[in-house]
Amino acid sequence: MHKELLFKYNTPGPRYTSYPTVPYWQKTPPDQRQWLDQVQHTYTASRLSGEGISLYIHLPFCESLCTYCGCNTRITVNHAVEKKYIEALLAEWAMYLTAFGDTRPVIREIHLGGGTPTFFSPENLQRLILGLLEGSVVHEKAQFGFEAHPGNTTEAHLQILFDLGFRRISIGVQDFNPVVLAIINRQQTYEQVKALTLRAREIGYTSVNYDIVYGLPHQKVCYMMETMQRVVRLKPDRIAFYSYAHVPWIKPGQRSFTEKDLPDPDKKMAIYETGRNVLEMSGYQDIGMDHFALATDELYKAQQEKRLHRNFMGYTDTRTQLLIGLGASAISDSWRGYVQNEKKVEDYYARIHANELPVFRGHLLTKDDLILRKHILRLMTEFETSWKNPGEVCADVYRSVERLAEMEFDELVELEPYGVKITEKGKPFVRNICMAFDARLWESQPETQLFSQTV
Known part of the structure; x- marks a missing residue:
């Protein structure tokens, strides 16, 4: 990557798991009735189409704080919290079941995120999943996945979740170097990751993902080279290779180290290019922002067939219009609206105890929001978008094209009469390109930094 482009475009920007992004949601959130009307409308459409719905379950508990983490977590070693939290999750789900009426929801996708889902005992996870599936129908092409910490995921976790229909596991690797792991307080070893990967495959899991982070404190090019060489030997099916988001004003745990401990922009990009080169030489394909997959993986196939989707869970080959988020901080998406839980x-x-849906903020999308969301989603999943259809055009689309002129000069995009394509050179800058379509960002530039750097 050209160094001058890095400095030019390395600005704060959203990761676009939604549009509008959370800081630009309307100030007055939809009330409970408005939100349930949204849910019921999309639920009915999803049921009639046979599409089904997605569930994201946020399990926030961790036994120790990984200081790089930007997730919503609760640190405790008291496992008595598991039962109470599961009861709350099932009570929240019961409210949605009531909204669905007499029909049985078809579950197309479940993802357990956190926090550390494997903080919960295998037996309690089983109780949770059985409770969610009771009274529901599992779609014939359902995809269930969970995030696993190598330090506490047991064979019992793997077996019980497999028996419940889980076939995807995402392992938080971050880095294999002990110096880096020590400063981010990540307690795990290469041997644990290897053993977990091999055992998951022996049991029958068909998709293994690794999360790898570049730009971590004390990280070096040689460390990333060694990490990626170990990664490709274990050959996970897909890899999320993403930039560390330094947001200490949001996550105080990141104040355990300073900016001086982080690689400077030149070194950070060298670390990224090193990791990316190893992946590409090992047969991994760039399928979207920060994500790589083998040609045999469903994510790659979905990207090639233009059915890749992106939502608050990241990239998925399962496209649903209704995503219900359960648990503290979980976000739901009805396609025409969003809400986030307390x-x-x-x-x-x-x-929950007041028998209320625990939402505290949200947004109902306008007609222009829906149009811009469609274009941003296409850019994030297909590296191109077009607006030949009159229903895909609004004034902000044309303003977006004007904002892309300089990126066209830098050969990051190719502009067409009714569309835009991202070039190979432009793929690392997909967030910047999407920002050109972010009308709400341009209408109200933030006075303080809201987002992490784009590169």
Whole structure:
């Protein structure tokens, strides 16, 4: 990557798991009735089409704080919290079941995120999943996955979740270098990752993902080279290779180290290019922002067939219009609206006990929002978009084209009469390119930094 382009475009920007992005949601969130109307409308359409719905379950508990982490977590070694939290999750799900009426929801996708889902005992995870599936129908092409910590995921976790229909496991690797792992307080070893990967495959899991982070404190090019060489030897099916988001004003745990501990922009890009080169030489394909997959993996196939989807869970080959998020801080998406649950566990419990959906903010999309969302989603999943259809055009689309003129000069995009394509050179800057379509960002530039750097 050209160094001058790195400095030019390495600015704060969203990761576009939604449009509008969360900081630009309307100030007055939809009330419970408005949100349930949205859910019911999309649920009916999804049921009639046979598409089904997705569930994201946020399990926030961790026994120790990984200081790089930007997720919503609760640190505790008290496993008595598991039962109460599961009861709250099932009570929240029961509210949605009531909204669905007499029909049985078809579950197309479940993802357990966190936090550390494997903080929960295998037996409690089984109780949770059985409770969610009771009264539901599992889609014939359902995809169930969970995030696993190599340090505490047991064979019992693997077997029980497999028996419940889980076939995808995402392992938090981050880096294999002990110096880097020490400063981010990540307690795991290469041997644990290897053993977990091999055992998951022996049991029958068909998709193994690794999360690898570049730009971590004390990270070096040689460390990334060694990490990626170990990664490709274990040959996960897909890899999320993403930039560390340094946001200490949001995540105080990141103040355990300073900017001086982070690689400078030149070194960070060299670390990224090193990792990317190893992946590409080992047969991994760039399927979207920060994500690589083998040609045999469903993510790659979905990208090639233009059915790749992106939502609050990241990239998925399962496209559903209704995503229900359960748990503290979880986000739901009805396609025409978003809501987020209370972030603090205590506030979440209080709303559940009051028999209320625990949402505290949200957004109902306007006609222009829906148009721009479609273009941003295509750019994130297909590296191109077009607007030949009159229903895909609004004034902000034309303004977006004007903003892309300089990127066209830099050969990051190719502009067409009714569309735009991202070049190979432009793929690492997909977030910047999407920002050109972000009308709400351009209408109200933030006075303080809201987002991590784009590169």
